[in-house]
Amino acid sequence: MYSKASVKVTYNDGTKKTVPLNYETLFKPGDVINGKIAGVSMNANGQVMTKSNGTPYVSTAPDMNSLMKVPGLPKNTYYLISHYESMPKNENGLENPGTMSLSTLKMDPATGGLTVIDIKPIDFSAVHGIWKPCAGLLTPWNTHLGSEETDPDDRAHEKNPSASAVTNFMKNYYNHPTITGNPYYYGHVPEVTVDAKGATKAVKHYSMGRMTFERVKVMPDNRTVIYGINSNPGGLFMYVADKGEGFIRRYTLCG
Helix, strand or coil, X not given: CCCCCEEEEECCCCCEEEEECCCCCCXXXXXXXXXXXXXXXXXXXXXXXXXXXXXXXXXXXXXXXXXXXXXXXXXXXXEEEEEECCCCCCCCCCCCCCEEEEEEEEECCCXXXXXXXXXXXXXXXXXXXXXXXXXXXXXXXCCEECCECCCCCHHHHHHCHHHCHHHHHHHHHHCCCCCCCCHHHCCCEEEEEXXXXXXXXXXXXXXXXXXXXXXXXXCCCCCEEEEEECCCCCCEEEEEECCCCCCCCCEEEEC
């Protein structure tokens, strides 16, 4: 990652300085942080998914980050929610679950530099795991609003439910060799909330529809959301909630 951009800074005494803008890597998938590995995925029992030799599966596709200051955190401490677009398949050819992680960051007050001091995968077992998250954003109410980019093919599942992609996914996620998948669990907009103690809560906003979500954009009223889909042909959609901050209950969906 690189940038040729710069910013002009004017100090209180009137002096000016041009500062180049550079990318600084905080961590990469596979890095070990406080004894934990970045970019790993968990199954429904809260266990890190591993190969037969005990090494974890690690994503190679970090896709979006939400840096947030949560009330109650110590000074110069932040949380970072990262999600990863894809995971390698497991050794049996089954689909590995997608993943998001929560990192704890410390900021150097003198330089503004950030250092990751802890990282952990986020639990999605309450919503049957997460399917290939893609773009996302930090909401005005300080949560992570993501996406499930490629909804499972429900027609293919109906033709051969025992061997469909979503069945293979759920067999792996639940460690259940005879489970039959449900494609309608996936293809939604997930939202993650984190409190000052680092506890996370994941939900999916089923009222926003089921499709191949790309990035969603919250409008200034905190109720209206514009989003597109990752398909050809595609579409542009508008969602209006009857309440802000969570998109709860009723909605209007316009194609």
